[in-house]
Amino acid sequence: MSRRRSQPASLPPEIGTGDFVPQATSSRGRKFTFTLALLHPEEHAFRDATTQILHWRVTAGQRRPDGVLKRVYLINDAFPGPTIEARSGDRLIIHVENALDDDEGLSIHAHGLSMRGTNDMDGAVGITQDSILAGSTFTYNFAIDSNQHGTFWYHSHFAEQRADGFYGGLIVHQPRSEAPSTDLALEHLLLVGDWYHRTAVEALVHYMHPGAFGLETVPDSILVNGRGAYRCSDAVPARPVDCQTVDTMSIRALDLDTARKTVLRVVNVGAYAGFEISVLGAVLTPLTVDGGHDVKGSAAKKVGFLHPGERMSLLVEQNSVAIHHEATLVVTLDEDPFKYENSALTPSHSFPVQWHGDVIHQPETERAVYELFDIQDVTAAHDQSEKLPSTADQTIILYTTTQKLAHLDNEPHGFINNTLWTPQSPPLIGLPRDEWNKHQLVPEITYNEASPLWVDIVLNNLDEDWHPFHLHGNDFWVLSKYSSPLNWGSYNPYEDASPPGGRYDLVGAMKRDTFYVPRRGYAVLRFRADNPGLWMMHCHVLWHQASGMAMAFDVR
Structure with missing residues (x-):
């Protein structure tokens, strides 16, 4: 297939009426419009943990993000939504008003945060909540884990809203004890x-x-x-x-x-x-x-x-x-x-x-x-073998693929272990397991507070495309990945004498919450089941998630 390689395009200045665009003047007197956001670690890294209370009104409006007019989602009349800057241990209370038209629902997921103790604040429609109905409000109230810091973001977890601009940045600064200095990046x-x-x-x-x-x-x-x-x-x-x-x-x-x-x-x-x-x-x-x-x-x-x-x-x-x-x-x-x-x-x-x-x-x-x-x-900067056990307590084998089946009108749908996910209402979190429908693949993992289990997810990808999978509420270590040049490249540790990709790497294992699983291959992801709740896992390609490539884990 031929590839069209064009010269880079340049950036237009305006995105639409009502958007605030910071400006500065150069030494030559030319006005410049800035598109990048300067963060403020000095305001958060050196203070005590606090509670931030935010009020968001979600609407939609016509904007020109790249010069082309399109309906985009707005939070307090801004696209993208407001950037949240916090520090480890902060509590966020976000009052969300759904002011959308046409009875359109919404939800908000804080991508990468553990939501420890507040599983119902995870924002996964069909798993942990119903959508926030038009004309109603919902309050997200959760504490950022004291050991979490880094680059996160939030986005809608309802329908396909993320692709129309329903997202924003969420930065968690690492607390520091020394006084601020000019050495701060x-x-x-x-x-x-x-x-x-x-x-x-x-x-x-x-x-x-x-x-x-x-x-x-x-x-x-x-x-x-x-x-x-x-x-x-x-x-x-x-x-x-x-x-x-x-x-x-x-x-x-x-x-x-x-x-x-x-x-x-x-x-x-x-x-x-x-x-x-x-x-x-x-x-x-x-x-x-x-x-x-x-x-x-x-x-x-x-x-x-x-x-x-x-x-x-x-x-x-x-x-x-x-x-x-x-x-x-x-x-x-x-x-x-x-x-x-x-x-x-x-x-x-x-x-x-x-x-x-x-x-x-x-x-x-x-x-x-x-x-x-x-x-x-990329591999970890420091030896991870002391943090990881040599073997897992539980191993879960998954197979994901996209299929076009006659009884589904030959539409492409994503499947995990032959299960096509669709959101259920009321959400799973409020229903007994025997009331979950056939579209819910939710392996059980026993929660042991005194000695949490270590779990290996062997995620086999049978497609020709790689899939970026995201696990809610948990980080995992990538122990192995493999893509086969000849066949399916899948791996079942209960049947195969040895993994096609070689021995697990416990030293350089990279800790992540989203990982690009190889085409016609697999990835082995190890996590510690120390965060009780129902945690969604899905492909983060929106078209794959929306067509069924999703599931959850029940750690309770």
Whole structure:
């Protein structure tokens, strides 16, 4: 299949009436609009834990995130939603008013937080709650675990709302005892994801139509913190759009200071595609993934691919041979999963960046800089073998695949162990197990408060596509992953003499809450069942989750 490689598009400044866009003026008098969010660790890392009370009103409105008019979800009239900054141990009380029209429900899931002791606040519609009905309110009230910190985010967990912009950042700063100093890193949040000009409902209908042969709908654009770029001339006649061309030269995505350590907290908020990221004129070094888990990172020009639901933090340093202060942030989608060419899509978008301070010149021999750091192959920064038992107490074997079956009108549906998930109402959390319907795959794990069980999930992926799976309420260690070049590549420890991917790695096992499970292969995920509740697990490709690729674990 041929790949269309276009020149990077540039960023338009306006997203629609009513959105606040911070501005600054350069030394040349030019107005710049910023698309990245500067975080404030100094306001949270050095204080005591507290309670934050938030009031959110959810509506929808017409906006132009990348120049194309579209209905998007708004929280307090903003897209993306407000960024929450907290510290470990904070309590969040979020009063949510559903002011949507047409009897549309909603829910909010805090992606990556453990929700320890508050399973009913997890936001998983059909598992832990019903949707919040239009015209009603609901209060999410939960404490952030005292040992959790890192890059998180929140998003709707109802229907397909996430793909229409129902999301925002959630940063948990690690508490520090020393006084604030100028050595504290500058932190910026990057909510990056693919973007569709049609509504998410329309994109799902297109995917589910038998005539589409199970080919996932390919996105049209890229957004960074709710803003992106689209060349109106790229629109195809079959899908006309209301597009406004804007002056892209007045936009600057990020200000960087050569005298300060700078960290980018990056989240893939997209529905389908992974992406790689680079800052031309700089090198990037991965520091953590998901909920602040330290990695063994190396300096590289590009880092990727980061897939839906995954997060990473990157140290940004000016390239030792940089001559100009002008630089560019480049986001490029992973086109490998795309099964057809969308001529409306430019897969690489660029965002102007400005360095301040002296240009740094260092000998090239001081360190090696890789062309690409594969974030999917990252290992833990420290030996994990002392934290992990040599064997698990319980092993759960799962097989996931997408099938088009005649009795389901040849629509593509995701299955796990031959179970097609659909949300149940009332939700499972309030029903006895014998009232759960046939669409619920929920293995039982006995909760032992005195000595919690260690559980291995052997997740076999029978598809030609990789799947980014997210487990609610728990982190896990990735002990092994494998993709077969010849056959299904699946693994059943009760039948196979040895795993095809070799022995489990307990030393470099990476701790995560979202992981890209290889195509025609498997991943072994080990977690400690010390958090009682009903915890959903699903593919974070929205079209796969919406078509049934989901389940839960019952730790009670």
